[in-house]
Amino acid sequence: MKLMGKLFINGKIKVLTGLYIGASKTDAAIGDIDNCVIKTSEGIPYIPGSSLKGKIRSLLEKSILDEIVKEESPEKENLQGKNNSKDNSVNAKNKLNLCTCGSENCKICVIFGSSADKRSNEAGPTRLIVRDCHLTEETRRKMENKEGEFKELELNYTESKWENVIDRLTSRAEHPRQTERVPAGAEFDFQIVFNLLEKQDIDRFFYFISGLNLLQDDYLGGNGSRGYGRIEFSSFQVGAKTISDYEGKNEMEILYDGTLQGFSREKEEFADKLMKKLGLNDNEDL
Ligand SMILES: [Zn+2]
Numbered sequence: 001m002k003l004m005g006k007l008f009i010n011g012k013i014k015v016l017t018g019l020y021i022g023a024s025k026t027d028a029a030i031g032d033i034d035n036c037v038i039k040t041s042e043g044i045p046y047i048p049g050s051s052l053k054g055k056i057r058s059l060l061e062k063s064i065l066d067e068i069v070k071e072e073s074p075e076k077e078n079l080q081g082k083n084n085s086k087d088n089s090v091n092a093k094n095k096l097n098l099c100t101c102g103s104e105n106c107k108i109c110v111i112f113g114s115s116a117d118k119r120s121n122e123a124g125p126t127r128l129i130v131r132d133c134h135l136t137e138e139t140r141r142k143m144e145n146k147e148g149e150f151k152e153l154e155l156n157y158t159e160s161k162w163e164n165v166i167d168r169l170t171s172r173a174e175h176p177r178q179t180e181r182v183p184a185g186a187e188f189d190f191q192i193v194f195n196l197l198e199k200q201d202i203d204r205f206f207y208f209i210s211g212l213n214l215l216q217d218d219y220l221g222g223n224g225s226r227g228y229g230r231i232e233f234s235s236f237q238v239g240a241k242t243i244s245d246y247e248g249k250n251e252m253e254i255l256y257d258g259t260l261q262g263f264s265r266e267k268e269e270f271a272d273k274l275m276k277k278l279g280l281n282d283n284e285d286l
Pocket residue numbers: 099100101102103106107108109114
């Protein structure tokens with residue numbers, strides 16, 4: 001397998017409800033907020049590429065699990081009774097949670113990479129690179145000047161929210177804690193690179209896109225059950241570079257410019273354009 005080309009998704013992530021992606025304790029500055037969001041060395045919040053990638057991966061894995069459980073359970077119930085079917089779904093869950101099979105037939109491992117050791121890893125090189133997402137210049141400027149929706153912002157780029165924390169063991173409410181969040185209305189730039197090594201990678205790319213759709217209906221970061229972390233992909237552009245583009249002028253061709261929803265509708269058209277650009281035809285197998 002060798003690289004045929006790369007796809008680039010560029011766009012914006014719009015925060016619809018306060019976003020909390022926690023910093024580890026050692027990163028957090030000493031202050032009065034218990035739960036700080038992760039920030040760059042300049043003190044500006046960002047979304048680590050690894051957080052975005054991990055969330056999309058887990059949503060896709062969960063969606064496969066749902067399929068498996070749905071398919072298996074009616075049959076198993078008839079054959080073995082209810083209790084066994086429950087056990088099986090738990091087993092399936094454990095098995096599929098962060099798949100490490102490394103099989104070339106596993107979309108998850110091929111796209112996102114696998115920690116399977118080299119000898120058993122047929123999945124080849126990881127197709128996906130997710131870059132860190134930084135606040136757009138416009139959001140940054142508005143926040144710094146406390147303009148528009150950020151008029152009431154308490155901190156430079158964030159707000160703080162009091163939450164009653166319930167102790168899970170005792171079910172008793174502990175004293176309220178402050179959580180820092182990126183406020184609704186903030187926008188981040190994002191870039192995702194998808195390497196194309198074989199023809200099937202086009203289908204794998206569409207599968208990955210379905211994970212972005214799942215994320216829009218879920219949440220990013222922590223405290224999702226309290227309504228945190230709803231996001232939307234507010235603009236969506238997909239460009240491509242082939243190996244000969246790299247050898248030549250190194251220019252990317254934009255193959256789609258619009259919205260995530262629009263892209264999902266028009267993916268057949270996109271596939272045709274991309275196949276043509278890569279010099280592939282429908283019947284040829286690599
Ligand atoms: Zn796998």
